[in-house]
Amino acid sequence: EVQLVESGGGLVQPGGSLRLSCAASGFTFSNYWMHWVRQAPGKGLVWVSRINGDGSSTSYADSVKGRFTISRDNAKNTLFLHLTSLRAEDTAVYYCARSLYDFLDVWGQGTTVTVSS
Amino acid sequence: DIQMTQSPSSLSASVGDRVTISCRASQDISNSLNWYQQTPGKAPKLLIFAASSLQSGVPSRFSGSGSGTDFTLTISSLQREDFATYYCQQSYSSPPTFGQGTEVEIK
Numbered sequence: 001e002v003q004l005v006e007s008g009g010g011l012v013q014p015g016g017s018l019r020l021s022c023a024a025s026g027f028t029f030s031n032y033w034m035h036w037v038r039q040a041p042g043k044g045l046v047w048v049s050r051i052n053g054d055g056s057s058t059s060y061a062d063s064v065k066g067r068f069t070i071s072r073d074n075a076k077n078t079l080f081l082h083l084t085s086l087r088a089e090d091t092a093v094y095y096c097a098r099s100l101y102d103f104l105d106v107w108g109q110g111t112t113v114t115v116s117s
Numbered sequence: 118d119i120q121m122t123q124s125p126s127s128l129s130a131s132v133g134d135r136v137t138i139s140c141r142a143s144q145d146i147s148n149s150l151n152w153y154q155q156t157p158g159k160a161p162k163l164l165i166f167a168a169s170s171l172q173s174g175v176p177s178r179f180s181g182s183g184s185g186t187d188f189t190l191t192i193s194s195l196q197r198e199d200f201a202t203y204y205c206q207q208s209y210s211s212p213p214t215f216g217q218g219t220e221v222e223i224k
Contacts, residue, residue, distance in 0.1 A: 045204055045215045061212055102208030103151040103166040
């Protein structure tokens with residue numbers, strides 16, 4: 001079964017850091033671009049970042065550029081998102097998702113990040 | 118960034134109704150338009166890609182149309198499990214952007 005499972009969310013103070021993980025199974029992980037998409041409470045979906053199959057190409061939303069870092073370990077079939085300098089507006093459910101072409105065809109269940117003092 | 122605008126923001130419908138949701142892009146995106154369904158507390162699910170291609174396993178009552186700047190998601194006969202929020206997303210240029218969502222509620 002194709003599956004993505006996120007972990008690493010939690011409560012963090014403003015200015016703090018967190019590392020999210022996304023464990024992939026059931027498919028050849030290195031063949032796919034991987035993405036992070038977030039959803040603030042009661043709000044819509046916002047794309048955050050993506051990385052290509054071998055990790056050589058990354059891109060970010062302007063709102064997180066310079067603060068978040070996406071990476072992957074293809075040997076361990078795991079995607080990461082390192083969040084630093086966190087702000088209250090980063091509070092959201094963070095989803096990982098895969099894409100082969102342009103669309104996000106498999107999503108994880110999400111992990112919740114809460115930034116609050 | 119390309120702006121995606123959905124209409125309506127919400128609608129009320131009954132089981133069996135035909136439902137249409139519109140999505141407009143701020144510039145020509147060819148057919149690089151995808152639709153997702155999200156039920157409360159769950160992850161989004163891909164319904165339609167490339168404007169009109171049905172994702173594997175998605176019921177045929179869902180269909181998509183359009184190209185350029187104007188797109189439509191149609192549910193031919195609404196079922197109880199279709200009450201959800203629907204999002205369009207453009208994949209024409211980076212960053213990928215989503216519409217604000219359309220909530221389909223039970224009348």
